[in-house]
Amino acid sequence: MKILEAKNITKMFPGVVALDSVDVAFEPGQIHAIIGENGAGKSTLIKCLTGVYEPEEGEVLIGGENAMKNKALFNKVAYVPQEIDLFGHMSVAENLFMPYEKSGIKGTVNHRELEKRAVPVLEKFSIPIKPGDMVKDISVSSQQLLQIARATVHEDYDVLMLDEPTTSLTTQDTEILFDIVRKIKEENKAIIFISHKLEEIFLLADVITVFRNGKKVAFSETDKVDTSWVIRQMTGHEVNQNERFYSTKVSDTVLLEVNNLTGERFSNVSFKLKKGEILGFSGLVGAGRSELMQAIFGYLPVYEGTVKIDGKDWKLGDTNYSVKHGLVYLPEER
Structure with a gap:
């Protein structure tokens, strides 16, 4: 069953075809890695799948329905951006449940109740902070985990999209995140994992889709391929991973x-x-x-x-x- 699907998506900008007739589908209970070099089309695909961009051709289906004709369907896709996107001068609990309407909070906000609701969420994600802490005072690593926790608070989501989620995380926090992602997978959510770190993809992902120059060039189950295969698909040629490059123009100055x-x-x-x-x-x-x-x-x-x-x-x-x-x-x- 495909919960989210891009069918024949083409997106163009002046002088550039960012996505060229792309077909890709995401299934519940599956961690799907999207990988490609910078400029391969990953970011443009994300924006089409979240409703930010409207493609020139093709359609985005969510639960089998055309999301371009019913934009409310995009609420089923929880997106966590690579950049920190939190309110620094508001508390952890306030950031966690915003926007309040999606969290089922109506009318006047009871901050004590908000902080009480935040405790089990912070414990689930092993974030070593308090609900009343100001976001500006917590570590970058904790802020990244908080962003991911916020995306999962709204229970009506079916797809969790993680864009380079480990960029600001320590090794320990990365392990915590991976454990949580696997638990979310067990909840039958579809997970889109975007990363440049191949070792993470092989540790976590069930399937891999590779993009190059705006096109989907390869798809495979992760356990059927290796790092060399992924690099070859990304670059379009063989790369000697043992080769090292040294500058020959280093001055003594x-x-x-x-x-x-x-x-x-x-x-x-x-x-x-x-x-x-x-x-x-x-x-x-x-x-x-x-x-x-x-x-x-x-x-x-x-x-x-x-x-x-x-x-x-x-x-x-x-x-x-x-x-x-x-x-x-x-x-x-x-």
Whole structure:
């Protein structure tokens, strides 16, 4: 039985065919992974399946009915975006049950009752926060789990769509999420899981659909394929996963030098970046990577330490100065 189906969907933008005659179906009790490179058409498909975009051709069927003719059917699709989409200056409980009408709350909101209703939901998702906490004061990882919990509060949904849900999660929180997704699957919900992390897809998904250049190019049960197959379908050619690439143009000239830098969530950090070099920083959520870069850029305060670029002292605490002098910061929140 197909609970959600895209039939011959075509969506065009000026000069671009974002989706080209796409057919894809989602069944209850199944975790269906959608995968593809950036620009493959995944985001456009999501917007068509949630009613944000109306395709030029084809139709979206929900429970066998044409959702383009009855937009109320899109309420059956619970969507969790990749970006955090919460109200920071409202409580956890308030965010959890908004919009209130869908949660069966009418008239004046009883905040004590709201917080009482929130407790079992937070426990189900193992979110270590209190219903009365302000969302702005909880971790990014907890905010992501809260978004997912909010999508499942409205019991009339049949499809749960998760767009890169683990991007902001720790390894432990990812394991918690996967356990919850499997339980939701057992409730006979259809789950759409979108991720670039192939190891997650093979751990969680029952079936895989691969997109490339706006087209659905492959479909398979997960246990019948491997990582090489998925990469080949995504790229259209064989990729040697053991091949490593190294820059041959790294100069001995130091471009950026950071000495004993201390700020919010990081302390005594030193490193050098040479011209032509790509320097990576890794760590779990909350490890201080973003805060370090934001401090160098001038967005967050620096308590101690120095930064030099091209051997000259860098002015800290001033983002305008950074931009004017050629330092660009691209945040994780797109």
